[in-house]
Amino acid sequence: MMDEEILKLLRKDPTAFLSGEELSHRLKVSRTAIWKRIRHLRSLGYEIEASTHSGYRLIQSPDILTPSEITPFLKTGRFGKTIHYFHTLESTNSQAYELAIQGAEEGEVVIAESQSKGRGRLGRIWFSPPYLNLYLSVILRPEIPPHQASLITLMAAVAAVEAIEIYSGLRPLIKWPNDILMNGRKMAGLLNEIKSEADRIHFVILGIGINLNIDQKMFPKEIQTLATSLKEETGKVVSRKTFVAYLLQELEKWYNIFLEEGKTAILKSWRRWAQIKGKQVKITSFGETMRGTAINVDSDGALIIETEDGERKRVVAGDIEYI
Amino acid sequence: MMDEEILKLLRKDPTAFLSGEELSHRLKVSRTAIWKRIRHLRSLGYEIEASTHSGYRLIQSPDILTPSEITPFLKTGRFGKTIHYFHTLESTNSQAYELAIQGAEEGEVVIAESQSKGRGRLGRIWFSPPYLNLYLSVILRPEIPPHQASLITLMAAVAAVEAIEIYSGLRPLIKWPNDILMNGRKMAGLLNEIKSEADRIHFVILGIGINLNIDQKMFPKEIQTLATSLKEETGKVVSRKTFVAYLLQELEKWYNIFLEEGKTAILKSWRRWAQIKGKQVKITSFGETMRGTAINVDSDGALIIETEDGERKRVVAGDIEYI
Incomplete structure (x- = not known):
């Protein structure tokens, strides 16, 4: 895409100007075409200095999550080498699922600046306002039996908390099975969706939503006391593109x-x-409620609890509340 | 659809003629339109007698698996109340999966007369020539935890053998996990594909392929000694539409x-x-081979075997060979 090419060239030497002629020569398009793209990039938030004599210079990039903004920070082998970027999606998981059905490869990533039908577990809503947070899905194709899929959820939760710790120094808590809390409030959630047959997994869509720069007061009333963001907890604005690179x-x-x-x-x-x-x-x-003491999580990711009358139970799915 | 309406009216009294005028009045279209549809129905294999004085009479219906052919035999509550019928699909499972993602309801059925990419377990090919056999997928939306999904495979295998028994008197054998054999040869196979998240199943596509009227010699060389059909085993041509009704x-x-x-x-x-x-x-x-004595299938559908050195093993997925 031409925008990406222009940015790549401008980034090479951030202090120098690059003439319109040079750009038009390199990209094999007219100088008018270059000018139109520059105007478009400015509308996206890129500060580009233009001098009639010297040409163009990139002053500052916006914190948007396009491939060209993320790639310079990315140190992965496969994850995020292909990023499908959207302003708005119903949900990044649904989009990634569709791409995976059509054959998208392991490590391909879907990012949206906002979601119109952002989902959490069990069909719940995930609040997804634009440009503040992170809504990301990764396509995985692990050759493992389907019953091990829940380990992918645990794995992703560990990766997410460690990315948060590395970026911010915060030490959040994982809440079984797939929430990430800071001071008791939800900062991130995971939603893995799987296509499988009895014997094998076709793919897993690893969906992650992380509240990064949203302010407490912007959350809907119902979750205002239950949710938090990285910015709320650290007092600092998060560079979302840097954070995505850490996370991947x-x-x-x-x-x-x-x-x-x-x-x-x-x-x-x-x-x-x-x-x-x-x-x-x-x-x-599954509609039943029980109380007890958490013993541990077993090797399939199920929660083991001891009920009040001393019985051990294995819980494969559900909601927990700390009491 | 007009064809279905015409057939419905003709079927009401199979001995009587129905005039073109009557039909055109009932369906609110011209007599020429009726005549065109009659011609089309004949091209599909319907024998329709036409008399200038008396009108039309249905003599015989072809053994095709359209909703209007199956519905008169159907005694189900939900299964097959909606049938999506196709001449050819890549695979009925893929089509049903797509429909389910778009919101199709439990019990909706996809049938194709042939499949260009018919699949068995583990991505293997399922031989799917036109008009001879049955390729059918049912959409299920059970509210069960994902780890119980393998029970759906067992359930479907039981239903399929019982349908075969009721229709033909044959008593096939289920081969773990999802094949149906007659005299050691494969007659039917099941392929369940699942969309799930950690806590719940979104839907299961129950795919069934059954060799009904195919002759031994029509199978590809590689599977000629391994496969069979209901017709081969009974010596009688199967009424596919009746069979579908039994199966559903x-x-x-x-x-x-x-x-x-x-x-x-x-x-x-x-x-x-x-x-x-x-x-x-x-x-x-998963790439490993072992020998032993089959003990049973446990309550999650896994196969328990005792190896030659007396160790019990639990096999959740794989291929078995009787030795």
């Missing part, structure tokens, strides 16, 4: 650990970040 | 049993049809 790097790292070393390392790290052992919990699972 | 009825019956009574009834029936206990088997699972 952690995701790729932990995914490789999972594929190469299996679940032990994932579970160990998950347990450390979740600190669930001994917590008093109330669990709602 | 059994599927609905067993699905309701599964939802209402849980897995016990399914497992009991599956075990009876599979007769796997004590069989010597060779298993290939």
